[in-house]
Structures are given as structure tokens and as C-alpha cells.
Amino acid sequence: MTTEQARFVILLAEDEPADAHLVKTALAENKIPAELHHVVDGREVLEFLRRQGPRFAAAPRPDLILLDLNMPRMDGRECLAALKEDATLRTIPVVILTTSDVERDVVASYQLGAAGYITKSVDMLQFLAAIRGLGNYWIDLVRLPQLPQ
Numbered sequence: 001m002t003t004e005q006a007r008f009v010i011l012l013a014e015d016e017p018a019d020a021h022l023v024k025t026a027l028a029e030n031k032i033p034a035e036l037h038h039v040v041d042g043r044e045v046l047e048f049l050r051r052q053g054p055r056f057a058a059a060p061r062p063d064l065i066l067l068d069l070n071m072p073r074m075d076g077r078e079c080l081a082a083l084k085e086d087a088t089l090r091t092i093p094v095v096i097l098t099t100s101d102v103e104r105d106v107v108a109s110y111q112l113g114a115a116g117y118i119t120k121s122v123d124m125l126q127f128l129a130a131i132r133g134l135g136n137y138w139i140d141l142v143r144l145p146q147l148p149q
Helices: 017-029 042-049 076-085 103-111 124-141
Strands: 008-013 034-039 064-067 094-098 116-119
Touching (some): 008 017, 008 042, 017 034, 017 124, 034 042, 042 076, 076 103, 094 103, 116 124
Parallel strands (some): 008 034, 008 064, 094 116
């Protein structure tokens, strides 16, 4: 594991505590060297990324955002649109991680600039495999730009 891998930062936007716990568990089970930060809606994503308020004042810039589509206050679609409209945030890859397997959600997500779309499986082994693949791709294979923190 390189230093770069050990410092890979993931921001998870997920309003369901059980689903957030599953992602954390899957990262640990797959020994994916990531620092996971969790927020519960799109507004918190933007606050985290813009380091707004005392809670997020020292937030690191994530290497990857895992974004649920269906969240309160600001859903994943609105959040993704806001991210891709912001010149300082648009380079952060966003992977949709959601229960929706509706084709219009997949298409809309890619049209808004998503880097990937993963449908959460209710089968734990399939979910673990999906997170393992995600880690292998984004941490081991892809080269991301080095931007100021």
C-alpha cells in the first residue's frame, strides 16, 4: 500500500444509517485503505466540501464522493448538479450508490456528470463485491489529479 492509497478520502452522502454502516463495513471487510467521511444529504455534502461551519472547518477534500440519490433537504440529483456547476468541485469524481435501478435515474445521473452508477444490492456478498470493485478501480487503478487540499 502506498502513501497515496492510505490517504484516499471518500465522502459518503447517505441518509440511511444502516446503509452507511454497510459501506463502512464493506470498506473494512475488503481492506480498502480509505478515510471515510459521512454526511446525510446534499446540503451537508456542499457544506463539507466548502468547509462551512465548525463541523466541517477542517474537512479534507475527498478523492471520491459516493452519493445516494434519495435523501432529504437536497437529494443526490440536485447535489450532483451543484457539484458539477462549481469550478472548484467539479473535478471530484462522483459515483452514485443507490437502491434505484430505474433507467431514467441512471441516464440522468450520467447526464449530470456522474463518474459511475452502482445499484446497492440487498445481497451482502454482492454488495461487498461491488465495494471491492469500486476500491480496486478508484484506488488501485485510476490516477486522480493532485489538487490543493
